[in-house]
Amino acid sequence: MKRLYSFLLPAAMVLFAVIAFAGDPQILLSPGPEPSTATFGSINKVFTGDWQQYGQLFTDWQGGLFSRVFLLILTIVPALFLLHFILIGAKKFSHEGSPVFFFGLFTRFIHWLAALSFSLLVITGLMVIFGKFIGGGPLVMTGRSIHLLSALVFAVTAVFMFFIWLKDMLPMPHDILWMFIMGGYLSKKKKPVPAGKFNAGQKMWFWLATVGGGVMAWSGYQLYAFDGMTDQLRLMAILHNFLGAALIAFFITHLYMSLFAIKGSLGSMITGYKPQEEVEILHSRYKM
Amino acid sequence: MARMKFLCDVERCIDCNGCVVSCKEGNQVPVGVNRRRVITINEGEPGEKSISVACMHCSDAPCIAVCPVDAIYQRDDGIVLVNKETCIGCGYCFMACPFGAPQFPSGQVFGARGAMDKCTFCAGGPEETFSDKERKMYGQNRIAEGKVPLCAAMCATKALMAGDADKVANAYRERVVKRGSGANAWGWDQAYKKK
Numbered sequence: 001m002k003r004l005y006s007f008l009l010p011a012a013m014v015l016f017a018v019i020a021f022a023g024d025p026q027i028l029l030s031p032g033p034e035p036s037t038a039t040f041g042s043i044n045k046v047f048t049g050d051w052q053q054y055g056q057l058f059t060d061w062q063g064g065l066f067s068r069v070f071l072l073i074l075t076i077v078p079a080l081f082l083l084h085f086i087l088i089g090a091k092k093f094s095h096e097g098s099p100v101f102f103f104g105l106f107t108r109f110i111h112w113l114a115a116l117s118f119s120l121l122v123i124t125g126l127m128v129i130f131g132k133f134i135g136g137g138p139l140v141m142t143g144r145s146i147h148l149l150s151a152l153v154f155a156v157t158a159v160f161m162f163f164i165w166l167k168d169m170l171p172m173p174h175d176i177l178w179m180f181i182m183g184g185y186l187s188k189k190k191k192p193v194p195a196g197k198f199n200a201g202q203k204m205w206f207w208l209a210t211v212g213g214g215v216m217a218w219s220g221y222q223l224y225a226f227d228g229m230t231d232q233l234r235l236m237a238i239l240h241n242f243l244g245a246a247l248i249a250f251f252i253t254h255l256y257m258s259l260f261a262i263k264g265s266l267g268s269m270i271t272g273y274k275p276q277e278e279v280e281i282l283h284s285r286y287k288m
Numbered sequence: 289m290a291r292m293k294f295l296c297d298v299e300r301c302i303d304c305n306g307c308v309v310s311c312k313e314g315n316q317v318p319v320g321v322n323r324r325r326v327i328t329i330n331e332g333e334p335g336e337k338s339i340s341v342a343c344m345h346c347s348d349a350p351c352i353a354v355c356p357v358d359a360i361y362q363r364d365d366g367i368v369l370v371n372k373e374t375c376i377g378c379g380y381c382f383m384a385c386p387f388g389a390p391q392f393p394s395g396q397v398f399g400a401r402g403a404m405d406k407c408t409f410c411a412g413g414p415e416e417t418f419s420d421k422e423r424k425m426y427g428q429n430r431i432a433e434g435k436v437p438l439c440a441a442m443c444a445t446k447a448l449m450a451g452d453a454d455k456v457a458n459a460y461r462e463r464v465v466k467r468g469s470g471a472n473a474w475g476w477d478q479a480y481k482k483k
């Protein structure tokens with residue numbers, strides 16, 4: 001009797017299996033499709049995505065383009081300004097007359113906090129980009145930590161700057177005119193330039209630093225936290241690099257303008273006052 | 289000079305994860321880091337396939353191309369290694385890798401990524417061979433001992449092969465002929481095809 005059962009039970013199981021899988025006979029006939037390019041392709045999709053799309057792009061650009069773009073900006077932009085300084089030179093304004101109040105105490109405080117954190121962001125960012133020339137290791141690793149801390153500080157100041165200056169930074173029709181004459185910086189003559197409290201160049205810098213800074217913070221956070229799919233991280237790295245390059249170009253411009261192009265203009269961000277003549281020429285439409 | 293390569297036979301891998309465990313245990317890999325993992329597609333359906341993936345030690349490796357501090361290098365036998373003392377943990381190699389090989393231990397200051405960790409083909413690292421430092425930072429150096437990597441050595445179905453490229457390719461070709469079916473090994477075009 002026992003023997004009969006031991007024969008019947010497996011037989012019943014096989015019968016059951018044949019009935020159960022009758023609708024899908026393939027599983028009984030073959031162990032599955034043979035490996036093919038299609039199978040390998042579907043394996044790829046599971047963990048590396050479509051590498052050829054953004055992976056290759058990121059590899060090509062990070063492997064040479066980005067560092068070259070930054071090198072170009074760090075050399076060509078200062079060279080152009082040096083040429084400008086030699087050929088045209090600094091604008092000098094009389095400090096006679098009643099000075100015009102431009103920047104309140106809080107504005108100046110926020111500006112300098114932003115300036116400090118932004119400078120650190122630029123320096124530590126460049127440390128990562130040109131890391132191989134300073135040997136990498138703990139030095140650049142520390143740079144990365146400082147990059148994160150400064151980004152947190154700058155993100156807060158960028159929000160303040162955005163709302164402090166938003167009204168004065170809205171684009172105006174005369175900004176186009178300012179662009180055409182390049183703000184009068186290409187001539188030595190002191191002719192009134194079409195600009196309100198801020199000129200078109202300052203407005204570009206403002207929008208790039210606040211809104212662009214926000215995008216930098218957003219993409220930087222994802223690169224820091226590795227928060228997202230690999231393809232998304234690749235796009236974020238590309239975005240972070242190109243926007244960073246643009247920011248550094250404008251940062252150098254801002255430095256040149258405040259330190260060299262207009263003699264003594266740095267003082268307005270320290271004392272809060274601009275000389276009357278400077279306002280009349282460079283911010284001719286500002287209502288004093 | 290022999291060229292070291294990995295080959296995982298999709299027809300033989302049974303998703304036992306023995307390679308993952310042996311690598312993690314044998315190399316004392318940090319928590320949260322898996323140098324090797326097994327991927328399964330079509331799980332529970334006809335056509336289910338599993339494959340074990342670590343660093344493929346590519347020719348013309350993308351990770352080497354993107355590293356901003358030149359921390360990654362390739363030995364003459366094709367094994368790609370990282371110098372953890374130079375690495376800054378930026379993560380670019382992870383974004384460049386078609387196989388998701390670079391891994392990053394967390395738990396540093398502010399939760400920042402530490403130095404990259406990946407499969408070393410059980411060939412240690414840039415430190416002195418068989419030194420304590422090498423073992424602590426990179427794991428075993430079985431290649432210097434004349435052994436194949438742990439994962440391939442313990443693979444029960446011999447799905448995972450590692451070693452001299454020609455010998456591995458020959459063994460695989462014999463299998464394919466005997467089975468009367470198959471295709472080029474998974475990942476080889478991506479990892480080893482010369483452009």
